[in-house]
Amino acid sequence: MQEDTVASRFLGLVKIMDELREQCPWDRKQTIHTLRSMTIEETYELADSITEKDWKGIKEELGDLLLHILFYSKIGAEQKQFTLEEVIQGISEKLVSRHPHIYGDVKVKDEEEVKQNWEKLKLKEGKKSVLGGVPGSLPAVVKAARLQEKAKQVGFEWDNRNQVWDKVEEEIKELKEAIEKEDQDKMEDELGDVLFSLVNYARFLHVDAENALERTNKKFINRFTLMEQQALREGKSLHDMSLKEMDSIWDSIKKQNTGT
Numbered sequence: 001m002q003e004d005t006v007a008s009r010f011l012g013l014v015k016i017m018d019e020l021r022e023q024c025p026w027d028r029k030q031t032i033h034t035l036r037s038m039t040i041e042e043t044y045e046l047a048d049s050i051t052e053k054d055w056k057g058i059k060e061e062l063g064d065l066l067l068h069i070l071f072y073s074k075i076g077a078e079q080k081q082f083t084l085e086e087v088i089q090g091i092s093e094k095l096v097s098r099h100p101h102i103y104g105d106v107k108v109k110d111e112e113e114v115k116q117n118w119e120k121l122k123l124k125e126g127k128k129s130v131l132g133g134v135p136g137s138l139p140a141v142v143k144a145a146r147l148q149e150k151a152k153q154v155g156f157e158w159d160n161r162n163q164v165w166d167k168v169e170e171e172i173k174e175l176k177e178a179i180e181k182e183d184q185d186k187m188e189d190e191l192g193d194v195l196f197s198l199v200n201y202a203r204f205l206h207v208d209a210e211n212a213l214e215r216t217n218k219k220f221i222n223r224f225t226l227m228e229q230q231a232l233r234e235g236k237s238l239h240d241m242s243l244k245e246m247d248s249i250w251d252s253i254k255k256q257n258t259g260t
Helices: 002-023 025-029 032-051 055-078 084-097 111-124 140-152 161-180 184-204 209-233 243-256
Strands: none
Touching (some): 032 055, 161 184, 184 209, 209 243
């Protein structure tokens, strides 16, 4: 009964999309190019909701992304490129073929073997590199983690996190050497290596580096805003305060809002 309800709701949404595309001037005007930036924005809004563990927000943003999927599929059908049915069929076939341990007779012992098999199957399907599936437009921190995860599937991976931390310290040492030489290009290069190795270390800690940094961004915004408010209550402006005065307020806020 529940499956019938889901199917009915989905078809109802498809019908709404069809009606909007035919009757609404704004929807009729959209192309895959005009939708692109909006889709990226919706994806980031979903990411924000996930970081905040905002389940209501997650539900709403998933709905927005689902609408975008239907929108692209509608345009694809109009351009005689593909249909919604083909989109659904394509992902269904891909999931079945890439899960032979579920839909075939392949045996796996854990999730790592599942990932390794996934990458092997992708190469058989025609991908020329294990790294080929990582989108070039991903944010740098996310891309670094994905590249490292991909490389791991062929065994290009440290044995333990102590080795990774040694690499972090090695890269920091090289960055300091570049700073001493005041070589701007080398500093940027070595700083990139430090960040890349820290992302790698985060993986070994089972921490999402992108999410960890975003949590710190939000924490900084919260504390800085509170500092501005505290300064106003004292009849001051941050522009007119010394760093020592601001640090004093910051430390007070930090003690009051530990964990925020």
